[in-house]
Amino acid sequence: MYKHPWLPNLDLTDEMLKEIGVNSLDDLFNDIPAEIKINRLLKVAKDKPLSEYEIEKEIYEKVKKNVELEAPPFIGAGICPHYIPNAVKFIIGRSEFYTSYTPYQPEISQGILQALFEYQSLMAELLEMDVVNASMYDWGSALAEAVLMANRINGKKTVLVPENANPFHKEVMRTWIQGKGIKIEEVKYDKNSGEVDIEDLEKKSSSNDVSAIYVQQPNFFGIFESNIEHIIDVAKHKKALSIIGVNPLSLGLIKPPGSYEADIVVGDGQELGLPLNFGGPLMGIFAVRWDMGLVRQMPGRIVGITRDVNNNMGFTLILQTREQFIKREKATSNITTNEALLALANAVYLSLLGKEGIRELAEEIYFRSHYAAKRLTEIDNVIMPFTSDFFEEFVIKFPIEYNIINDKLKERKLQGGLKLSIHTSLFCVTEVHDKKSIDLLVSTIQEAIKSVETS
Amino acid sequence: MWRQAKWNEPLIFELNKSGAARQGFLINKDEEIRSQIKEMKIPKNLLRENEPDLPSLSELEVVRHFVRLSQMNFGVDIGIMPLGSCTMKYNPKIEEKATAITEFHHPLEDEDYIQGILEMIYELQNWFSEITGMDECSLQVPAGSAGEFAGVLMIKKYHEEHNRNYKDTILVADTAHGTNPASAAMAGYKVMYVKSNAEGLVDMDILREIVNDKTAGFMLTNPNTLGLFEENILEISKIIHSTNAVLYYDGANLNGVLGIARPGDMGFDIVHLNLHKTFAVPHGGGGPGAGAICAKGELVNYLPYPMVEKVNGKYKLSKIPKNSIGKIATFYGNVGNLARSFAYILGLGPQGIQMIGKMSTLATNYLIAKLRDVKELELIAPNRHRKHEVVFSVKQLMENYGVSANDVAKALLDNGFYAPTIYFPPIVEEALMIEPTETETKETLDMFAETLKKIVNDAKINPEQVMKSPNNTSIARLDQAYANHPSTITPTYRVLRLRRLGKIDYLK
Numbered sequence: 001m002y003k004h005p006w007l008p009n010l011d012l013t014d015e016m017l018k019e020i021g022v023n024s025l026d027d028l029f030n031d032i033p034a035e036i037k038i039n040r041l042l043k044v045a046k047d048k049p050l051s052e053y054e055i056e057k058e059i060y061e062k063v064k065k066n067v068e069l070e071a072p073p074f075i076g077a078g079i080c081p082h083y084i085p086n087a088v089k090f091i092i093g094r095s096e097f098y099t100s101y102t103p104y105q106p107e108i109s110q111g112i113l114q115a116l117f118e119y120q121s122l123m124a125e126l127l128e129m130d131v132v133n134a135s136m137y138d139w140g141s142a143l144a145e146a147v148l149m150a151n152r153i154n155g156k157k158t159v160l161v162p163e164n165a166n167p168f169h170k171e172v173m174r175t176w177i178q179g180k181g182i183k184i185e186e187v188k189y190d191k192n193s194g195e196v197d198i199e200d201l202e203k204k205s206s207s208n209d210v211s212a213i214y215v216q217q218p219n220f221f222g223i224f225e226s227n228i229e230h231i232i233d234v235a236k237h238k239k240a241l242s243i244i245g246v247n248p249l250s251l252g253l254i255k256p257p258g259s260y261e262a263d264i265v266v267g268d269g270q271e272l273g274l275p276l277n278f279g280g281p282l283m284g285i286f287a288v289r290w291d292m293g294l295v296r297q298m299p300g301r302i303v304g305i306t307r308d309v310n311n312n313m314g315f316t317l318i319l320q321t322r323e324q325f326i327k328r329e330k331a332t333s334n335i336t337t338n339e340a341l342l343a344l345a346n347a348v349y350l351s352l353l354g355k356e357g358i359r360e361l362a363e364e365i366y367f368r369s370h371y372a373a374k375r376l377t378e379i380d381n382v383i384m385p386f387t388s389d390f391f392e393e394f395v396i397k398f399p400i401e402y403n404i405i406n407d408k409l410k411e412r413k414l415q416g417g418l419k420l421s422i423h424t425s426l427f428c429v430t431e432v433h434d435k436k437s438i439d440l441l442v443s444t445i446q447e448a449i450k451s452v453e454t455s
Numbered sequence: 456m457w458r459q460a461k462w463n464e465p466l467i468f469e470l471n472k473s474g475a476a477r478q479g480f481l482i483n484k485d486e487e488i489r490s491q492i493k494e495m496k497i498p499k500n501l502l503r504e505n506e507p508d509l510p511s512l513s514e515l516e517v518v519r520h521f522v523r524l525s526q527m528n529f530g531v532d533i534g535i536m537p538l539g540s541c542t543m544k545y546n547p548k549i550e551e552k553a554t555a556i557t558e559f560h561h562p563l564e565d566e567d568y569i570q571g572i573l574e575m576i577y578e579l580q581n582w583f584s585e586i587t588g589m590d591e592c593s594l595q596v597p598a599g600s601a602g603e604f605a606g607v608l609m610i611k612k613y614h615e616e617h618n619r620n621y622k623d624t625i626l627v628a629d630t631a632h633g634t635n636p637a638s639a640a641m642a643g644y645k646v647m648y649v650k651s652n653a654e655g656l657v658d659m660d661i662l663r664e665i666v667n668d669k670t671a672g673f674m675l676t677n678p679n680t681l682g683l684f685e686e687n688i689l690e691i692s693k694i695i696h697s698t699n700a701v702l703y704y705d706g707a708n709l710n711g712v713l714g715i716a717r718p719g720d721m722g723f724d725i726v727h728l729n730l731h732k733t734f735a736v737p738h739g740g741g742g743p744g745a746g747a748i749c750a751k752g753e754l755v756n757y758l759p760y761p762m763v764e765k766v767n768g769k770y771k772l773s774k775i776p777k778n779s780i781g782k783i784a785t786f787y788g789n790v791g792n793l794a795r796s797f798a799y800i801l802g803l804g805p806q807g808i809q810m811i812g813k814m815s816t817l818a819t820n821y822l823i824a825k826l827r828d829v830k831e832l833e834l835i836a837p838n839r840h841r842k843h844e845v846v847f848s849v850k851q852l853m854e855n856y857g858v859s860a861n862d863v864a865k866a867l868l869d870n871g872f873y874a875p876t877i878y879f880p881p882i883v884e885e886a887l888m889i890e891p892t893e894t895e896t897k898e899t900l901d902m903f904a905e906t907l908k909k910i911v912n913d914a915k916i917n918p919e920q921v922m923k924s925p926n927n928t929s930i931a932r933l934d935q936a937y938a939n940h941p942s943t944i945t946p947t948y949r950v951l952r953l954r955r956l957g958k959i960d961y962l963k
Contacts, residue, residue, distance in 0.1 A: 001806050006547055007814055008896040016821045016897060025813045028820055028840045029715055031686045036720040041805035044582040049804035052549050058801055059549075059794075062556045065571030073561040078785065081561065085480045087514055091521045095737075099530030099546055101538055101873070102741040107928040108459060108868045111528030112740035115521065118467045121948035125508045130959075131946045134741065137597040140785035148641070168785050175759070175781030176604075179611060179643030226498045254501045268785075277554070278572050279562025279786025280597060281743030290950070292941070292963045301741065305945040306938035308931040312463075316933045318944060324600070324637035325879070329646040334637035337598035337731060341739030344521075351467050351517045352479030355509040360482040366495055371488045389496045406565070415564050435485055 004049060071437030073415035074372075076393045076428025077220070078139060078166050079270045079282065083432050088273045088348045092341050102301070102336070106316040107308075113315035116340060117303040119347035126251050126350065126358070127265050128258025129287035133300035135269075135339040136284025140172030142266035143245060145286065145299045145333055147177055147212055149264065150241040152297050152332070156211035157182055160204055162196045164189040164219040165245065182211070194223040194386030194395070201231065205238050212264075213238075216245040217257070221426065222369070222393030223386055229260045236261075248272055248285065250391045252362030264288050273349030274342055283342040296322065299333030301340075361431060365392050368438065369429040375442040376427075379449060385424060397424045398445075400452045408448035414441060457871030460526035461929045467510050467520055468948050479514040508949075527929040528740070529873055535895050535903055536873035539844045539888025540632060540680055542710045542732035543873075547802060550735065550795035557794050562786035566771055572790065573770030575797050577763040579747075582800060586808070587706075587726045588719020589749035593776075595759040595788045596746035599707055602727025603638035603674070605748045608780040609725060609757035610672040610701045611642050616778055619699065622671035628657055630681055630880040632707055635674040644671060651882060655681040655835040657691060666694050676705035677721065678712060680880045680888070682819060682841035692722025701725060701754070709733045710892070711816055711842025714809035725750050733811075734796035745792035759783045814893035816842045818900060822891055825904035831911050835883065844890035846883050849911070853885045858914040858921050860885040865932065866910040868925040872903060 002011045009016060013025065022028060029037070050058065072081040092098060096111065103109030103116075120132040136142040147159050159177075161170060163186050174184065185204055188197040196215060205213065213235040217225050225231070228244070235242035244262040249271045257265045269283030270276075288294040296319070304318035324331035353361060373394045376382055381399035398405060402419045409416045417425035429438065471477060512520075530536070536543035560569050576594060583592040596602040607625065614622045625639035629648045636646040647665060652658040657675070666673075673695045677685045685691065695702045704723035710733045718726045730736045731744030738744070750758055759782055762774040772787070800808070819841045826832050832847040852858040864874035864887070876888040891900055914921045925931065937943050941961040945951050953959035 001810060004803075004807055004810070006545060006802065006894055007807065007810055008894065009814060009817065010810065012897050013817065016817055020817075020820045020824045022820075022840075025817065028813075028816050028842075029684075029712075031684045031839065032712070032716050033686065033689060036689070036716050038588075038715065038717055038720065042714065042808055043585050043805070044808060045801050045804050047805065049807045050801045052802070055549050055798050055801045056552055059553050059556060059798060062571035062575050065574060066556070066560060067568040069559075069568065072559075073564055075561050075563050077563055079561070081559070083483070087479065087518050091518065091525070093551070094522065094525040095532040096525040096528040096530050098737045098739050099532045100528050100740045101530075101536055101541060101543060101738050104538075104876075105864065105868060105874050106933050107865065107925050107930050108529045108873065109740075110929045111524035111526065114464065114466075114527075115524050116740070117946075118948075120946060121466070121468065122509060124947035124949045128507075128949075130950050130953075137601065137743075138785045141597075141601070141783075168782075171782045172785055175608065175783060176641075178780070179608060179641060181643070224497060224501055226501060228501070251503065251507065253495070253497060253503060255503050256507070259504075275554075275558045275791070276561045277789075277791035278557040278560045278569070280784060280789040281745075281791055282785060290959065290962060295946075295962060302946050304938050305951065306933050306935070306943075308933050310931055312930055314930040314933050316935065316938050318938045318946065323633075325633040327637075328633050329636035329640035331633070331637040331640075334600040334604055334634045334641055335598075336600050336634055337729075337738075337744040338742040339739075340741030340743075341737075342743060344740065347467075348517060348521055350509055351512055351520075352514065353509065354478050354511045355506045356476070356511070357478050357480060357482060358509060359503075359506060360484070363495070364482050364484055366497075367488050367492045368485065370492045374492065389498065391497075410565060410567065415561065415568065418563055431483055435488055 067413060069415055070413040071440065072432045074427050074429060074441055075415055075418050077418050077426060078168060078268060079276060080392060080428045080430050081276055081432050082271060082430055084273050084275060085352055087352060088345050091348045092345045097344060098341055103317065110315060113303050115344045115347055117315050119343040120303060122347055122350040123285060126248055126256065127287050128256040129265055130290035131295050132287040133298060133302050135343045136286050136300055137339060138282035138284045139266060139268035140169040142284035142286045143169050144173040144176030146243045146264045146266050147173055147182060148180060149297050149299065150212035151180060151182055153241065153293060154211055156209050158185055158207060158209045159211055160185050160187050160213045162187045162189055162215060164194065164196065164221055165214060165216040166220045193388045194221045195225050195388055196231065198227055198230065202234060205234050210238050210240040212241040212243050214243045218247060218250055218391045221386060221395050222390035223388045224254065232260050232262060249362055249365065252358035253366065263294060269342060269346040272346045274345055281339055281342060283339045283346060297332055300335050300338060364431050368433055369394060372427065372429040372438045375438065379446050392430060393426055393428045395420065395424055395426050400449055404452060405445050405448045409444055412444050414444060457927055459928045462523045462527060464520060464523045466948060470516055470520060471511050477511045477513045479512050479517045534871055534873065535899050537875050537889045537891050539876040539890045540707055541876065542890060542892060544735055544892040545894035546735050546737040547799060550798045553794035553798040554791050557791045570770055573763050573772065575794065577765060577770050579793055579797060580763060583728060583747045583749060587749045588717030589726055589751045591755040591758060592747045592749035593758040593762050594747050594793055595783045596748050597784050597789045598742065598744040598746050599727060599729035600634040600638055601783050602746040602748045603634055603705060604641055605759050605780060605783050606703050606725045606727055607638050607642040607644065609754060612757050612778060612780050613754060614671055622669055624669045625671055626673040628675055628679060629882050630679050631674060631676065632705060635705060655683050656685055659687055659690065662691065662694055666698055668698055670698055670700040672701035672703050674703040674705055676708045678708050678842035681835060681846050682844040683839055684842055688721045707732060708843055711812055713811040715812040719751055724754050730792060730796045735799040736792045736795045743789050743792060745789040811893055818891040818893055818895060819843060819845050822900050822904055826907060829908055829911055844888060847887045848883050848885050849887060850884045852914050856914050856918040858918045860887050862922050863887060863910055866921045866924040869927045870906045872906060
């Protein structure tokens with residue numbers, strides 16, 4: 001091999017070796033014991049380096065093995081399909097941004113630093129929280145870090161988590177907290193309304209070992225928790241930290257967590273201008289109140305305003321003494337690589353939407369998801385098991401097994417909701433689901449039900 | 456002479472000075488649907504009272520703002536970023552096409568809809584197993600430190616299953632990346648540092664002395680952060696395994712030996728990979744990255760789930776190792792970035808992969824050779840060949856002229872180069888940690904070496920000038936005390952606004 005587009009010095013090897021003063025490339029590795037050298041080609045990829053044309057063909061081979069759906073998937077569970085403005089894609093495609101590194105040299109990285117500061121600031125306005133970090137991996141890991149943070153602050157070992165919070169996030173949390181001996185206690189939800197069972201919450205928070213209380217707004221079922229302020233009061237009263245999980249888009253309509261003094265807010269920025277990406281990369285949101293006790297224990301990078309020696313405004317990473325590269329085992333988290341580029345995408349998206357756009361979009365999603373729910377429940381014996389109002393996602397109960405419905409949807413290349421039990425499914429409807437595709441979903445489900453009833 | 460753009464670009468909140476109603480993106484509203492769902496039934500007590508203070512801007516204003524910001528940023532596509540232990544190699548553009556595999560698919564879609572994605576994951580699981588010499592890989596982990604954390608949790612659970620709860624300590628080398636001790640602590644372990652010897656390698660006598668029944672594992676990167684291959688690795692493996700402890704490979708430095716020696720053959724039990732380093736996923740200004748966590752022997756049973764398996768010719772996300780530590784990411788890791796690595800590996804092929812370790816090592820040693828006459832750039836164990844990276848100490852410049860590693864870094868910025876990693880590893884005073892990677896041309900390496908030489912020379916003749924750099928960047932040196940002081944700390948515009956109104960206290 002003497003040339004390759006990504007290896008510019010292959011043909012200069014001898015010259016460079018001469019400068020070094022050795023005879024062969026192998027001489028550079030004479031400190032590696034012979035018995036562990038691998039003296040063969042690795043069995044990876046194809047049997048030769050592919051040209052770009054051939055790589056592209058391989059990529060489209062994979063694309064073809066996926067199924068192109070008839071309509072965007074009607075499934076959410078915390079991440080939902082949305083339209084992504086081209087300006088967002090364009091900006092994160094600027095390679096001055098996407099090929100840059102964590103801005104440890106701030107003078108030459110003002111662009112990404114200001115952009116991340118603006119992400120933090122735009123998110124802060126949406127949440128009405130004062131301090132936002134520059135991202136975590138995703139909602140699940142942000143929640144896990146929030147629970148670990150609460151434990152560092154108050155040393156208590158129990159976290160109350162409602163049964164109606166996203167089970168995927170809870171799974172991640174369970175993994176992340178296992179080393180610290182933190183116990184998860186599940187709080188029931190009201191089977192009629194779908195909201196957190198306040199009585200059960202009060203009962204379970206009576207222990208003095210409650211480190212934090214978590215609530216998701218809207219919850220996993222898409223339902224608004226109408227007693228959220230009361231839940232925060234319970235946490236305050238018990239000197240536990242309140243952790244609120246939010247769908248950031250819903251905040252175009254409902255009260256932001258800062259307005260009722262939540263301690264920590266987590267969520268996912270995926271709904272603000274990011275593709276589904278088969279579940280990753282996502283964009284973990286992490287915010288806290290203006291309180292040094294909280295800020296000092298926060299995980300992740302934070303960008304702040306400063307000035308240079310000529311008194312010009314500039315941006316730099318702040319509070320770095322919390323971080324692993326300085327504090328090692330005493331750091332607030334091990335996170336380094338985060339989701340910065342996607343925080344930038346969120347910033348561009350929120351800037352494009354603006355204060356009116358975010359409300360209009362949230363309204364549109366509200367209307368479309370309610371239209372889909374209404375149409376579905378017009379089918380005989382199809383009901384919504386919960387009575388409280390919802391946003392974007394909603395649970396539907398069918399008179400037949402959901403698997404049968406799913407099979408029928410597959411005939412039409414449709415992706416229905418997430419099966420929750422034999423007869424129930426959680427659907428997601430956003431601005432990318434037009435009336436025609438919603439109607440197609442409804443009529444296909446109707447057909448499935450009919451075919452069972454008549455057989 | 457290189458000059459970075461300097462726009463004095465206002466904050467996005469302060470761009471619209473006219474107060475005009477503007478919006479960068481219109482919402483597609485369906486009037487027919489709205490006519491059927493006439494009203495919202497959200498409980499009154501939940502309704503947002505004040506609209507969020509987001510800017511009102513046209514599409515052009517938003518685009519121009521962020522394009523201007525991009526011009527005040529520096530990436531691999533602009534120039535060399537010789538950041539040690541960060542492997543800032545070129546990110547081939549074809550990688551961006553690969554996201555077509557994943558972009559529009561929801562992670563919970565029916566498996567029949569996503570066979571292409573699952574096949575890609577399956578192939579990558581196998582490729583990374585072969586590349587690392589491990590039995591199996593899980594691609595759950597979204598970044599390197601998440602991989603480390605998963606690895607340490609695996610060690611913990613493994614010992615618990617074997618009733619070895621008395622193992623409460625993780626060893627890390629004193630040259631280790633800061634993530635190693637941080638990950639070990641997050642999993643609830645005590646951390647003990649293993650000192651390096653005068654040659655910059657793990658001190659074997661110290662290691663023998665401190666390894667005991669309480670040792671749960673040893674986290675090591677090889678080549679280490681000095682760029683040196685731990686030549687006693689087989690002996691290290693023996694010592695660690697003699698007490699049933701686990702040997703963990705931090706894959707951040709794999710690039711220096713990729714295709715030459717595999718962690719699995721060196722005796723490591725668990726390995727994590729940083730795909731945004733070794734396998735060319737772009738760094739994105741800090742992320743997103745992607746990772747893999749791989750294991751050998753019994754430890755495969757502890758890998759995070761789910762993994763992809765092939766059942767009757769169909770790919771399924773159904774593989775759950777029997778003692779799995781659980782899930783690390785909400786879904787399946789950063790699959791969109793796995794696709795980028797997939798394209799990269801296809802482009803290299805087995806022959807290209809075999810050359811990565813060789814060519815990155817060649818670049819490092821070539822750079823050292825070009826700088827060997829500069830006596831102010833000191834090396835530990837100068838006669839040893841480095842692998843992916845080299846760490847110079849400019850201690851002499853500091854002692855004799857007051858010029859620090861930070862000053863040298865800033866002077867490099869002035870010449871249109873990004874700076875090396877500085878002050879790392881902590882065992883080297885005034886450290887400049889340089890990793891050129893295999894994708895930089897000899898010509899670039901020559902220019903970089905010449906520039907560094909010149910800066911060292913300038914530091915001796917005119918230290919003041921070096922200490923005042925950078926001057927060609929968008930902004931001069933920044934005041935870190937102001938940035939962090941409780942009376943001036945400003946993490947968001949909201950805080951800035953409230954402070955201007957006198958409505959916010961010191962952060963306390």
